[in-house]
Amino acid sequence: xxxxxxMAPLLLGALILQTSILNELQVLSGFANLTLLILVSWSLNxxxxxxxxxxxxxxxxxxxxxxxxxxxxxxVFVGSAYLARKVARGTWQVPVIALMFSILIxxxxxxxxxxxxxxxxxxxxxxxxxxxxxxxxxxTLLNMLVAIPVNSVMRDFAMWxxxxxxxx
Amino acid sequence: MKKNxxxxxxxxxxxSLGLIILALSGGxxxxxxxxTSGMVDAQEFVYSRFVVLKEFFTIPRDVVTLRxxxxxxxxxxxxxxxxxxxxxxxVEEGEILAALVKYSRTNPENTFQxxxxxxxxxxxxxxxxxxxxxxxxxxxxxxxxxxxxxLVGRVDAVISDAARVQLITDSASVVNIRLDKAQxxxxxxxxxxxxxxxxxLSQDIxxxxxxxxxxxxxxxxYPSDLIIGQIINVKKKDSDLFQExxxxxxxxxxxxxxxxxxxxxxxxxxxxxxTGQ
Numbered sequence: 550x551x552x553x554x555x556m557a558p559l560l561l562g563a564l565i566l567q568t569s570i571l572n573e574l575q576v577l578s579g580f581a582n583l584t585l586l587i588l589v590s591w592s593l594n595x596x597x598x599x600x601x602x603x604x605x606x607x608x609x610x611x612x613x614x615x616x617x618x619x620x621x622x623x624x625v626f627v628g629s630a631y632l633a634r635k636v637a638r639g640t641w642q643v644p645v646i647a648l649m650f651s652i653l654i655x656x657x658x659x660x661x662x663x664x665x666x667x668x669x670x671x672x673x674x675x676x677x678x679x680x681x682x683x684x685x686x687x688x689t690l691l692n693m694l695v696a697i698p699v700n701s702v703m704r705d706f707a708m709w710x711x712x713x714x715x716x717x
Numbered sequence: 718m719k720k721n722x723x724x725x726x727x728x729x730x731x732x733s734l735g736l737i738i739l740a741l742s743g744g745x746x747x748x749x750x751x752x753t754s755g756m757v758d759a760q761e762f763v764y765s766r767f768v769v770l771k772e773f774f775t776i777p778r779d780v781v782t783l784r785x786x787x788x789x790x791x792x793x794x795x796x797x798x799x800x801x802x803x804x805x806x807x808v809e810e811g812e813i814l815a816a817l818v819k820y821s822r823t824n825p826e827n828t829f830q831x832x833x834x835x836x837x838x839x840x841x842x843x844x845x846x847x848x849x850x851x852x853x854x855x856x857x858x859x860x861x862x863x864x865x866x867x868l869v870g871r872v873d874a875v876i877s878d879a880a881r882v883q884l885i886t887d888s889a890s891v892v893n894i895r896l897d898k899a900q901x902x903x904x905x906x907x908x909x910x911x912x913x914x915x916x917x918l919s920q921d922i923x924x925x926x927x928x929x930x931x932x933x934x935x936x937x938x939y940p941s942d943l944i945i946g947q948i949i950n951v952k953k954k955d956s957d958l959f960q961e962x963x964x965x966x967x968x969x970x971x972x973x974x975x976x977x978x979x980x981x982x983x984x985x986x987x988x989x990x991x992t993g994q
Contacts (some may be wrong), residue, residue, distance in 0.1 A: 564839060568837055569835065569836045572837045575841075611839060618874060642789075667888055671889065675909065676908070680909045683909065684909050
């Protein structure tokens with residue numbers, strides 16, 4: 550489907566929004582990860598078989614801008630997209646719960662993988678509880694709040710791009 | 718009958734003259750007041766009804782005119798408000814630029830490249846800035862980044878038209894510092910929540926809140942004597958080998974818009990020396 554190629558500018562736009570606007574809207578030191586939310590919403594709402602490729606595509610651009618090693622967003626994005634599709638297939642009758650559950654799991658993967666990496670990088674010197682309290686928890690909360698409007702937009706987009714989305 | 722009619726004009730003229738004479742002489746005072754007040758009331762009644770009628774017919778036309786005028790003024794107001802915002806932004810940028818120029822003049826030994834902040838790292842766990850100047854403007858990896866207030870960080874990665882700057886508040890950032898009053902060296906680390914912590918500070922050093930923290934220049938990562946901030950809190954336990962202190966940075970990292978890259982400073986990479994240990 551050619552329409553699914555619109556995911557490319559959508560992901561790039563999301564990344565630009567994330568680096569320029571969303572990271573100014575902080576709660577403590579955390580902010581929403583729009584790229585992750587779009588990937589999860591796409592995996593939940595579309596019937597696109599190549600959703601994992603979009604996760605790899607997002608990883609390429611994310612790691613190009615971010616100072617974080619590419620392996621971290623790769624694990625986070627691919628893992629989150631894969632789990633979101635599994636959740637969508639298992640709990641299709643309750644989409645809101647599926648969305649919240651997927652976002653929670655995706656945020657947990659993001660936080661856990663990044664905190665572990667930074668902890669190893671610092672020689673086990675970082676205060677993990679402080680990181681969890683001031684960055685991970687506020688980011689997760691914001692992810693769950695922003696997920697609702699993002700999912701609405703992505704659902705419409707998925708129905709336009711992959712018309713069989715209702716059959717999921 | 719005809720005889721009476723002949724007298725009528727004379728009677729009317731006589732009455733009129735009499736009334737005029739009485740009025741002029743003030744003899745009709747109370748009567749004329751009651752008559753004129755009645756006339757004024759009647760006049761007022763008629764005029765007010767006329768105005769109501771006039772408005773009834775003319776207001777619809779005025780509403781259309783007023784609406785057009787209102788729309789015109791609203792668009793004018795919106796344009797002026799946009800102008801005000803643009804001008805305020807220009808003034809703000811001008812003030813920042815003036816401060817940066819002043820700073821660069823007071824530090825003639827350095828060559829500066831001003832750059833706009835255009836973004837931040839997409840991960841909330843890292844503290845990096847993205848600036849709009851890159852290798853095509855002479856910026857290289859490792860160059861220190863400052864504002865007129867103090868040290869911001871250093872360039873971490875460069876492409877032709879942009880660069881990524883690691884802030885000193887990033888958890889992986891390490892800056893060798895000197896305490897201005899105590900004249901002792903220590904190490905400053907960032908943290909994920911943006912705090913700056915001084916580590917490896919010997920227990921025998923007397924450190925007090927308010928002490929100024931500067932770069933020491935040791936290890937060649939940053940030039941010496943750049944202001945970082947002030948100590949706000951000291952943690953000292955007799956059981957520990959070193960004491961710790963928290964530093965309040967002079968730079969407001971959340972509101973950075975313009976920064977300066979020190980172009981004539983070449984950082985020394987001591988990684989080969991440290992990895993062999």
